[in-house]
Amino acid sequence: xxxxxxxxxxxxxxxxxxxxxxxxxxxxxxxxxxxxxxxxxxxxxxxxxxxxxxxxxxxxxxxxxxxxxxxxxxxxxxxxxxxxxxxxxxxxxxxxxxxxxxxxxxxxxxxxxxxxxxxxxxxxxxxxxxxxxxxxxxxxxxxxxxxxxxxxxxxxxxxxxxxxxxxxxxxxxxxxxxxxxxxxxxxxxxxxxxxxxxxxxxxxxxxxxx
DNA sequence: ACATTAAGTGATT
DNA sequence: AATCACTTAATGT
Numbered sequence: 001x002x003x004x005x006x007x008x009x010x011x012x013x014x015x016x017x018x019x020x021x022x023x024x025x026x027x028x029x030x031x032x033x034x035x036x037x038x039x040x041x042x043x044x045x046x047x048x049x050x051x052x053x054x055x056x057x058x059x060x061x062x063x064x065x066x067x068x069x070x071x072x073x074x075x076x077x078x079x080x081x082x083x084x085x086x087x088x089x090x091x092x093x094x095x096x097x098x099x100x101x102x103x104x105x106x107x108x109x110x111x112x113x114x115x116x117x118x119x120x121x122x123x124x125x126x127x128x129x130x131x132x133x134x135x136x137x138x139x140x141x142x143x144x145x146x147x148x149x150x151x152x153x154x155x156x157x158x159x160x161x162x163x164x165x166x167x168x169x170x171x172x173x174x175x176x177x178x179x180x181x182x183x184x185x186x187x188x189x190x191x192x193x194x195x196x197x198x199x200x201x202x203x204x205x206x207x208x209x210x
Numbered sequence: 211a212c213a214t215t216a217a218g219t220g221a222t223t
Numbered sequence: 224a225a226t227c228a229c230t231t232a233a234t235g236t
């Protein structure tokens with residue numbers, strides 16, 4: 001764990017801060033599909049991703065989901081940041097996209113480090129910014145792209161965060177993420193396959209165009 | 211061999 | 224682009 005921490009955060013954080021992190025943070029391992037955070041839960045700790053990827057979802061009144069963005073190693077969750085300043089409840093759901101290793105840092109530390117370490121401050125601010133940009137990108141995608149383009153983008157994103165162009169999933173799951181129906185996903189996937197952009201198999205999609 | 215789950219398709223709105 | 228209704232294909236028991 002020390003090595004992974006050093007590897008992904010070493011250049012960002014002061015040595016004393018790294019030492020404090022190792023001292024205080026709780027190491028956690030989650031399996032693919034596990035919920036890290038659900039809507040309405042109160043936030044007590046900030047996650048630092050060491051390995052793997054997390055998907056962040058929004059849910060509407062009917063319980064339908066919509067994927068907002070992925071979080072990768074070296075990232076933290078911006079929603080958590082905005083929530084823990086006040087003691088708000090979570091507005092989003094976080095599900096492990098792959099098996100994931102992370103460090104949980106209690107919110108009190110987060111606030112203390114904000115003043116104490118410049119590296120931490122910069123990290124939080126930077127992350128907040130990139131998360132904001134990603135959110136804007138998803139808004140753009142939703143507003144301007146047609147569903148077939150959204151679908152391809154989603155597959156490419158998914159391949160990116162898992163570092164694997166073979167995506168193991170069902171059409172139904174993709175439909176949930178994009179907030180559409182399975183039939184539509186099947187049709188569009190078929191179209192993308194005909195265009196030579198992907199290859200379809202049962203429970204698996206290979207992305208050819210990255 | 212049979213049941214279950216995933217994926218493909220025409221027709222309708 | 225969504226939904227229905229149905230078929231076909233793959234996989235588990």
